[in-house]
Amino acid sequence: MRYRTIQESDYEYVIERLNSWWGGRNMADMxxxxxxxxxxxxxxxxxxxxxxxxxxxGFVSDSVKDTGYVHFVGVDPEYRHSNIARTLYSMFFQYCKVKDVTAVKCVTSDVNKASIAFHQKIGFEASGCDDKGNPVVALNYDGPGEHRVLFELQLGRL
Structure with missing residues (x-):
């Protein structure tokens, strides 16, 4: 396997498969x-x-100083548990460090328990947790009924 930066020509391949990678959930609009x-x-x-x-x-924010943001991560279901997402995140973290970014943020759907667990495993912390240690959900974060878990990772901790 090899890794590189995204090219515009990659879009068609990814977008044609995106919803199937999420088990039929409509993700392409995002x-x-x-x-x-x-x-x-x-x-x-x-x-x-x-x-x-x-x-x-992902990108480095022009508005929030020293902050990178991961908008979307996806791995073909046949390749999950192969450290691909972890490697992609590591590449983004390295990019951010070169740009003097100190924190990376992302959000995930409250129903995507695998994503929540993955982000916690690689060092992201939820914006808050309940008394049982479960991440607090930001209700209607992306519109009515679009609840999200907000995550942040301090790059200095890596």
């Missing part, structure tokens, strides 16, 4: 082409032979 066009230096893909098997779309 990943417009603009991310592959304007954020390709800070976004990465994993390729196995000629097949894209994982990607991370």
């Amino acid at each position: 990943l417009p082409r603009l991310f592959f066009t304007y954020f390709h230096e800070s976004s990465f893909i994993c390729i196995d032979e000629e097949k894209i098997v994982g990607f991370l779309v």
Whole structure:
């Protein structure tokens, strides 16, 4: 497997498979082409032979000083548990460090328990936890009924 920055030409391959990678959930609306066009230096893909098997779309914020943001991460279900997402995140963290970023943020759906567990495993902390240690959900964060768990990772802790 090899890794490189995203190119605009990767968009069609990814978008055609995105919903199936999420078990039929409609995710394509959350990943417009603009991310592959304007954020390709800070976004990465994993390729196995000629097949894209994982990607991370991220950027350094122009508005929030010293902060990077991961907008979307996806791995082909056949390749999960192969450290692809972890490697993509590591590449983004390295990119951020070069840009003097100190924190990386992301959000995930409150129903995506695997994503919540993964982000916690690689060092992200939820914005808050209940008395049982479960991440607090930000209700209606992305609109009515679109609840999210907010995560942050301090790069100095890596």
